[in-house]
Amino acid sequence: MYKVSEIAPDVYRISVFVKEYNLQFNHFLIRDEEPLLYHAGMRLMFPEVLAAVRELLDPASIRWIGFSHFEMDECGALNEWLQIAPQAQAVCSDICGIINMADYAIRPARLLPAPERLQTGKYAYRLIATPHVPHGWDASVLFEETNKTLLCSDLFHQNGNCAAITDHDILGAHRQSMLEYEKGPLLEYTPYSPNTAKLLQTLAELQPKTLAVMHGSSFMGNCAQALLDLDGVMKELWGQPGYSTLKAGPQLVA
Ligand SMILES: [Fe+2]
Numbered sequence: 001m002y003k004v005s006e007i008a009p010d011v012y013r014i015s016v017f018v019k020e021y022n023l024q025f026n027h028f029l030i031r032d033e034e035p036l037l038y039h040a041g042m043r044l045m046f047p048e049v050l051a052a053v054r055e056l057l058d059p060a061s062i063r064w065i066g067f068s069h070f071e072m073d074e075c076g077a078l079n080e081w082l083q084i085a086p087q088a089q090a091v092c093s094d095i096c097g098i099i100n101m102a103d104y105a106i107r108p109a110r111l112l113p114a115p116e117r118l119q120t121g122k123y124a125y126r127l128i129a130t131p132h133v134p135h136g137w138d139a140s141v142l143f144e145e146t147n148k149t150l151l152c153s154d155l156f157h158q159n160g161n162c163a164a165i166t167d168h169d170i171l172g173a174h175r176q177s178m179l180e181y182e183k184g185p186l187l188e189y190t191p192y193s194p195n196t197a198k199l200l201q202t203l204a205e206l207q208p209k210t211l212a213v214m215h216g217s218s219f220m221g222n223c224a225q226a227l228l229d230l231d232g233v234m235k236e237l238w239g240q241p242g243y244s245t246l247k248a249g250p251q252l253v254a
């Protein structure tokens with residue numbers, strides 16, 4: 001069953017908790033003249049998310065579908081949405097357009113290179129390409145400039161059935177969740193590269209008021225500081241010299 005919460009003005013968080021994964025999948029619908037859905041979600045989840053969208057607006061009026069990177073929870077149901085909303089287009093990074101959308105989407109995507117803005121009525125968005133953060137060559141985040149909401153995908157991922165939004169620390173829960181993943185098949189969530197700190201600093205400079213998080217609680221408070229502190233957590237988890245080689249070593253030898 002889904003849960004709908006307004007986490008910022010006109011930003012509706014549609015959350016589906018999957019018990020087997022102990023994980024929430026959050027989709028964000030931003031109501032405006034041209035509605036935007038961030039995260040198309042999985043195909044299997046489509047009927048549920050569609051029912052939630054229907055509570056808020058006519059799904060056929062969705063104009064834009066944004067997501068960070070090519071993954072089933074980000075954009076698995078993209079084409080289902082494009083079929084139900086005849087004017088809708090994916091909005092994504094240049095890289096995503098070239099390597100994924102050009103063949104995957106049933107309609108051409110709108111690429112949003114810097115410094116272009118996407119104006120949807122009252123709200124304006126800019127896309128920040130963040131290759132390999134949180135993961136994927138095509139990765140990006142979307143920033144709504146009027147209310148300063150950063151749609152930040154898998155950054156700050158927290159396991160469990162969390163509150164819709166909090167002003168308490170989410171980094172501790174994020175770190176703990178990633179430590180749990182390190183023990184299983186979902187290890188190495190984010191590659192830590194020489195660009196990671198710089199990218200997070202760029203996001204902090206946007207001075208977001210709200211972090212709209214795909215898995216777990218969204219955050220309101222000192223978002224810039226949270227993004228800067230996230231670098232420390234990522235570095236500790238994945239930035240140690242030899243980290244990846246050590247993990248992959250035995251498998252390569254076998
Ligand atoms: Fe992801």
Ligand SMILES: [Fe+2]
Pocket residue numbers: 073074153154214215
């Ligand atoms: Fe995700």
